[in-house]
Each structure stands twice: as C-alpha cells, then as structure tokens.
Amino acid sequence: MVTFPRPESVLPVPLRDLVADLEEASLVAVTASGPGPEADDRSVTGVTLDSRQVRDGDLYAALPGANVHGARFVAQAVAAGAVAVLTDRVGLELARQAGGASDQVLPVVVVPDPRAALGRAAARIYRPSAGQDASMAVFGITGTNGKTTTAYLVDGGLQALGRTTGLIGTVETRIGDERIKSARTTPEASDLQALLAVMAERGVQRCTMEVSSHALVMHRVDGLVYDVAAFTNLSQDHLDFHGTMEDYFLAKASLFTPERCRQGVVVVDDAWGVRLAAEATVPVVTVAARLPDADWQVRDLGDQRFELVGQGRTLQLRSPLPGDFNQLNTAVAALVLHLGGVDLEEAARAVCADPRVPGRMERVDAGGDDPMAVVDFAHTPDAVEAALAALRSQTAGRLVAVVGAGGSRDAGKRPLMGAAAAAGADLVVITDDNPRDEDPAAIRQAVAAGVGAQDRERVQVVAGRADGIAAAVALTTGPQDTVVVLGKGHEQGQEVAGEIHPFDDRDELRRALARRHTTNDERAGAPQVDGQTERGEGRP
Ligand SMILES: CC(=O)N[C@H]1[C@@H](OP(=O)(O)OP(=O)(O)OC[C@H]2O[C@@H](n3ccc(=O)[nH]c3=O)[C@H](O)[C@@H]2O)O[C@H](CO)[C@@H](O)[C@@H]1O[C@H](C)C(=O)N[C@@H](C)C(=O)N[C@H](CCC(=O)O)C(=O)O
Ligand SMILES: Nc1ncnc2c1ncn2[C@@H]1O[C@H](COP(=O)(O)OP(=O)(O)OP(=O)(O)O)[C@@H](O)[C@H]1O
C-alpha cells in the first residue's frame, strides 16, 4: 500500500463549515443509544477514504465501492483516530451499527454521493486558500496514450526553465527531488489534495499530472481547476470500465469544462479530438499532424525533426523522443507551457532539452553485434501500431515484437493488439502481461485470435514473460534487427492472482541479450518460430 505525504500544517476545519460547503449535506450524531444529540462542534485536520490510512483527527470518507461499502470499516477508522465520517444513507446505517459498540458520539456527514463530495471536502481541508493561491499552477494531461510521456515532457521543460516542479502520474510521484511510488495514474481525491498541499508547502511552482478517465468519472480530481489541461487522443481501452467509447469520450470531455480547467490544448488528429475541441466549454487551442486546419500544425521533416507552424510562426524543432507520435506529444507539451505563460520558443526549447521517460521507447544497452533493444509501454491497439511504426523506420533488418495483454482489463482490445502487432512487426511473440485474476493462457489465446491465418507463421505464443522475451531475442540475428518488448514499460512487478512478483522488462531484456552472447550453439537451440503452437509453462 502506498502512503502519500500529508501537509505539515492544516488548520482544523469545523464540521459545520464543511457541511455548509457540501451540497445536500447533513450532520448526524451517532451514539450507542441510537440517534444522539445534535451535531457536536468537532473539527477535522485530515481526510482519507481508506480506513487503513486514517490518522488522528481525520474525517473518514466511507464510500460505497464495487466490492464493499467503506462504512464496514468505520469501527477500524475510529480506532485509528477518525473523529468523524463522511458517507451516504447506507453508510449512516452501517455507522450506526458500528457506533453501537461504543459510547462515544460519532459525527456523520451524510451526502447523497460521498465520492462526489470528497474532492471538495479534501480541498477545503488541505487547501483552504487554493482558489486565491496563484503561486502553484497545475497542468493536467489526459488521453488514451501519451499522458505519461507528455507529462514528463512538460515537467522536463519546466525544470529546464529552472522551476521547482511536482509530477503525479503512472510511473511515479515527485515533489521537487523527492520521489514517491505511485499507486495509480491519478490518486484518489483525498491523497491528491494532500499532495498538492505538500507541494505548495515545499515551494513547488508548477505541478504536472496525468488525469485518467477513471479519475474523472470517480471524482478524484474534483475540487481542482487546472490552469491548463491537454488531450492527446482517444482510442480503445478501458471499455471494461466505461462500457462504450461514447462514455469513455464523455469522461475525458468533462475535463474541458470550467469546473475543471481554465484553458486547454487539444490534439485533433482523431475524430474524438475534433469533437472535443468543438464541444469544450473552455477556450482551447488545437494541434494536429494530419488535420490541415488546426491552430498549430506539426510537420514531419524526418529524422525526428519537425516544424510547429501556427499563428504566422514556424518553429523548427527536433523531437527528443523517437516516433511521429512523440512530435505531437512534444508540441502539446510546448503549448501547455506556452498557455501557462512561457514564451513559445522558449517553451519548445525547454521541452526538447533532456526528457527521460522511463519505459517509453527506452533503449536497453546492447552489445555491438546485438539488435537494437527497446522497452515500451504500448498496451492499446493504437499504441502498439504507433510504437511499431516508429521502430520500423529505424530498423533495416527484422522487427521482432513481444506483446501481451493485461488481465482484468478491457478484453475487447486483446485481439486488436494481436492484429496490430502482426501488422507492424516481422515476427511476434505473444506472451503474458499482468494476468491479474485471469487465466494467462486464455489471455494469450485472445491476443493470438487477432492474428489472421496468413500471418500465423510469423507469430508464436510463449507462456511466461521471461521465456517470451528470450524467445524474441533469439529470433534476432544482428544489429540490423530490433527487438521491442511492449506493454509493461517502467513496471517493476508482474501481478498474478493478487500477488506482485518482481519483474522488469528492461532487466529481462538485458539478461536475454547477455545469454544471446554466450554461444552460437545455445542460440541454435533457442526457440524457433513455430506458428501459434503454445510453448512454455510455469509462471506467467
Ligand atoms: C475502478 C476503480 O478505479 N476502483 C477504485 C475504487 O474501488 P471501489 O470503489 O470498488 O472500492 P472497494 O474496493 O469496493 O472499497 C470501497 C471503499 O472501502 C475502502 N476500504 C476498503 C478496505 C479496507 O480495509 N478499508 C477501506 O477503507 C476503500 O478505500 C474504498 O474507498 O476505489 C478503490 C479505493 O481507492 C481503488 O483502489 C479502486 O481502484 C482499483 C484498484 C483500480 O485498479 N483502478 C484502476 C482501474 C484505475 O483507477 N486506473 C486508472 C488508470 C487508467 C489508465 O490507464 O488511464 C488510474 O487512474 O490509475
Ligand atoms: N500521442 C501518442 N499517440 C499514440 N501512441 C502513443 C502516444 N504517446 C505514446 N504512445 C504510445 O503509448 C504508450 C503509452 O504511452 P504513455 O505511457 O505516455 O501513455 P499513458 O496515456 O500515460 O498510458 P497509461 O495511462 O496507460 O499509463 C507509449 O509507450 C507509446 O507506445
């Protein structure tokens, strides 16, 4: 479990003030003998939605969840120091049952939708002056692919400009130089508001964060108005959660409203971006590599160089990262900084200075006669296509791709990922990603089902990710080839049936390359392309 820091100084917030701030909220006092006296004068000094993270003086937000109602943990939260509870009617009843075991008065703030109230409550507790406090600007990046990359580009640019920065996203959370493990792409509202308060306390001037669609739907970023928000693209992912692409789009679009941001940058290379730019209720600037009438055009000049053209200006830039899509990510990052008050040329130079994005198009050192070896986080059909297209243009020989799909996530994308891999690479090894609570063999077969009969000879299915990577490396013949391991990027563990086992694609790739060196005999004995016959066994 990841524990985020809390601000050092928090002014106690009277529950009555909190209730006045929240819509349709009432304060009920629960005692051992049933409904008790009117609400008391208690104040809170913190808030969390997890009973295991409660500290003295906290408001415990007992939220209804898909698995359990958080009010089941009220007794545990009170024992840990919670002085009040925020919940709904069902939670109130559960809190009453828990309160029956104690003779203490427990104030309960009752609202129709406690998840929706949590962001606002947390902002009120941790950042009472956030509205007027212009010292820290916050930038939010959303989109199916490119959030992490673009957030790193923005953050790197800000650092190059000498700003003290904060970063919140999939790979890590950073407050100045302090690095904290991230639990999710976008933290829960109580953690997020606490983090922003800590950043402000420590002199952070600009915070850049990834905003996932889950976060938008689950109110994690409520209580925050981004100075600039950016949209990179929308393509299939997360339909297990959103159900349809329309709902997925609406989740993303909700960021581009005055409740959530002041202005935006929107990539209009897909139809969703065009629609978003038309429907956004905040001012947006548009950018595109394919659509001719965007405010800003990205024109590929080859060799990672491109022009950013708009408003009568032309900037000549070199994308610091490979792939056409990274020219767009770079342009978006520069425009975010520009809307955030930096001169565009200065912003673009800063963004291109020295970005390091862990696990995205990351080269793994290889020996002179080794293939180029790359680890990338592509885990959607679109990203697989984009990543392979980027590497294809840098590969004179064969492009060998390792691909898999995560369990307990959008199952519909699996065959599409298989198809994208077969279309974009010469040879493909389908193997395990994070199986989570699913049967890894069934996931592999679902990915393989997307490979057409004509391509099967170029595809093999290997159980066990380490074996899959080794098999891919064994398929390469020399430095003219490229081997790319897709899907897990920076991840340092593999989740199998609720347990996370240490696993890092970069280490596995290095190991496989080192073994490739040992003897040619060994290489001769290594796995060969054998169609879609399932091979390997043991751990995913
Ligand atoms: C779909 C989703 O996002 N679910 C999140 C949600 O779960 P839930 O509402 O079903 O919660 P639950 O497990 O029923 O528990 C109910 C409540 O009881 C509380 N509880 C539970 C047990 C306990 O001992 N004590 C306690 O207080 C929980 O904190 C929760 O508030 O609230 C939980 C508590 O914060 C989250 O852990 C959980 O994230 C799950 C684990 C998750 O995997 N989320 C992923 C899909 C996600 O959010 N991904 C996006 C990135 C997507 C992208 O790639 O773009 C992200 O932003 O990370
Ligand atoms: N603008 C883009 N368009 C298409 N594909 C992209 C783009 N940017 C990055 N990618 C591809 O998508 C992969 C994931 O990129 P990145 O981690 O930046 O996205 P993300 O939105 O943060 O993903 P997640 O939310 O799942 O962490 C990259 O490794 C790359 O293969």
Ligand SMILES: N[C@H](CCC[C@H](N)C(=O)O)C(=O)O
């Ligand atoms: N944020 C994404 C990451 C997916 C990474 C991939 N390795 C997988 O497990 O599917 C998700 O949670 O869906």
